[in-house]
Amino acid sequence: MITEGLKGRDFITLRDFTREEIDTMLDVALQLKADNTMRRRHMDILPGRTLFMMFFNPSLRTRNSFETGIFELGGHANFLVPEATRLPTLEGEDQGYGSERISDVARVLSRMGACIAIRILGDKVGWEYDKSLRIIKEFAKYAHVPVINMEDNIYHPCQGMADVMTLREMFGRDLRGRKLGVTWSWGSSPKKPIAPHHDFMYAASLYGADIVFSRPPEMRIDPDIEQAIKANVEASGGSYRVSDRMEDACEGADIVYAKNYVALDLLPPVTQKPEQDEMVKLFAKYKGWIADEKRMNMAKPTAQYMHCLPCERGAEVSDAVLDGKWGTACYNEAENRLHAQKGVMACIIP
């Protein structure tokens, strides 16, 4: 556990933090979770602090875990949606009286509270791959308070924190020798984000896991992140292998992480505009990719299924898996959003 260097930092991607820094935030998170379990309050950690939560997209877990999290630390969250403020815009995208430049929104909110958290992705940026991250970075550029990424098109670092916290609770801090089967699975919608896959594997790769990642050949992840994952496993004593067969991820796995996500090659900047009809057609070729009992039975007897939720039952995963012996980790993972984010906030908010 380190004691300096986190206060005042932005939390935009896990890649901005060292393993020691991530460990520290998780140590704090676990202690706050223990506090909750024994009903020890800790509202003196961030008393009177306001967290501005700006949601361009819907949310159940992220919104409730942040709103409850800052409250349990002694603060308060203002729940903001663009329709109720005005649209925060980048330079050149102003809409008269209907928008406000992000540089101004960020400066004004910084004067009134302690932290700004933002979720923006998908439709809200026309699926331009890097635009949502640019928007969050624009907030961070002008804010005088920490900015937290509540999910963009590329990264979902809060989810990554909850994921690795859940893994640590099951396996300890050292994931060497643990096989994490990570896979694309089928879904009916061409709109599910890829960010959770990125950050699940990125976070796990820091701790020495053996990652087997299976997906249809057309469903690649971001090559830059893939590169970072490879570098991480090399340093941490893990491994990373890619496969075209879902079963390769499942066989002998400690964890099966199966979730649908969009095909990056049918979205900007590869295509001019989102090719969602094409994507649904492409997905149809792989409708059999589902985490069902048959596949879970290929994993270790103690294996658990993981997913960031919301999941599409019957598409990405069967009811029998989620509601059976394999489903516990998935709900722990959701709960850990609360604790992990409290750990982050307790460490970075001054």
Added chain:
Amino acid sequence: MITEGLKGRDFITLRDFTREEIDTMLDVALQLKADNTMRRRHMDILPGRTLFMMFFNPSLRTRNSFETGIFELGGHANFLVPEATRLPTLEGEDQGYGSERISDVARVLSRMGACIAIRILGDKVGWEYDKSLRIIKEFAKYAHVPVINMEDNIYHPCQGMADVMTLREMFGRDLRGRKLGVTWSWGSSPKKPIAPHHDFMYAASLYGADIVFSRPPEMRIDPDIEQAIKANVEASGGSYRVSDRMEDACEGADIVYAKNYVALDLLPPVTQKPEQDEMVKLFAKYKGWIADEKRMNMAKPTAQYMHCLPCERGAEVSDAVLDGKWGTACYNEAENRLHAQKGVMACIIP
């Protein structure tokens, strides 16, 4: 006052509770109300607890009384609407990435907070009579924390609690010998819920009131609830009589409760789909059914008018009644939503 058996319970219908249990929650409510009056804070009752309020329908009283109520007890309410999360659905009604199965929503929220409260009725369930209650019960089935019914098509138990608390403040705990005139009145909209009538009469019937219920013959209430009311008055020393003349409810009454509600025989499951045009036509036959000065003057000189609000002034009740000497109880009834629900939460939230 009882001291056990309430912690951890769901609050879905009054019928799940004994008179002693209801009395206990009201005793607590009255003490909390007295605290407020003398400005004694009680934020140590539910410190740090999160209440998830899920509103499928609009609300003024229910939302504000719960949000303020949990705050005054030391907690915090997250105000959730389906557009900002995703639509919580029953099995078989999934909408791809636009919905999330209730079993998952309930489990996830249970991990993050202390109580889930839900309002769902009318248009939001296509007026299927029992569907909204089934949805609330589905939440309760999967939640590990208490679930509170903030109104469905059949029941509005929080309103029932506030109603009987208001009656107790006027008449004491024993309503024997008190005539409660309960009546349908005219309204311009074919969308007003029947649940408040059900729970007003159900709650009052526990305490020995003499209930005279008048409505046009086409505007029956739920026969199962009517049966329960009859059983209650038999046990409590009260009476229950039905009439087709509004005046029968008003004459000599201590309370005139007059409110519009939908015709159950023009809604599913009786009809295929909501017959709202027919309903407006049917209502037109009874446009004279209004709680006006003439009718209030038929009641006792000390009589009060009651209504759960919002009311349609000039339709269900005249301005002169609401704004005159008969209107006080109605606003007390609204205020008691706050106190009664605090009593419920203080008793059931662990």
Added chain:
Amino acid sequence: MITEGLKGRDFITLRDFTREEIDTMLDVALQLKADNTMRRRHMDILPGRTLFMMFFNPSLRTRNSFETGIFELGGHANFLVPEATRLPTLEGEDQGYGSERISDVARVLSRMGACIAIRILGDKVGWEYDKSLRIIKEFAKYAHVPVINMEDNIYHPCQGMADVMTLREMFGRDLRGRKLGVTWSWGSSPKKPIAPHHDFMYAASLYGADIVFSRPPEMRIDPDIEQAIKANVEASGGSYRVSDRMEDACEGADIVYAKNYVALDLLPPVTQKPEQDEMVKLFAKYKGWIADEKRMNMAKPTAQYMHCLPCERGAEVSDAVLDGKWGTACYNEAENRLHAQKGVMACIIP
């Protein structure tokens, strides 16, 4: 500083308060701001109090400053929009089950909390000039708790408080000898409110400022308010001059306040309905009216630019002005919304 006469008062226009009363609320605001700076909490000022914030129009600063402000004082804000309650209406404008009479909304909320704050203007009242103020006054008539005006078509007193607080921080309490250049500037939208201009000048006029107000001849302000400003400067030792040249406001100014606003002569009651196309055409004649470097350089070397925000960059003011040495006061002004409103609430909420 005065010690009585403020508790329980409504805060609807600055004109309802004496200079001494305004000074007192600002004295309190400055002390609360100093508390924040040294991180001294003051949550014991309004513990457990609920503020109902009713927003008919979008808001960034007003909403966040009130929500954070009441929280920092120990209370909680319920964020209400008409779609989530029902439309609060004046007598004669009821919409069946879709609305609720303001007299009832105000009475009910008064029973549940400590203060009601309302923003309503522009489109939401069909641009009827005095209607939004009438609505706020209707709330005040029936509420038993203080009502705060969060902006109507005519007044924005919370903005006026923040403005004069910002001026006091720069120049002290006595503005005699200070030239405040106040001007209309161009904007692309025919929807920007005039209330901030009214209250900036009204507030400054109480403190002896020399106000030079420039605008195109068609863009008059409210004559009644102009009369009040003239009376104020006479009493306070300031002056008020009107001009048709933007430069007259800028030359030698300590402050340049430049903002777009609607043409009152193209809105009801002067016209039958809002003549927004005409207004855009009229504005086009004055597209050169922008607070740019050239004009700011006509002001004193120490001059600052002010605007209530959100501003239309490139229209009302250039990026170089806002982001350069002239822009600081503008963000101070935004921040002071928080402190000034805390001062108001701390003084008027019982």
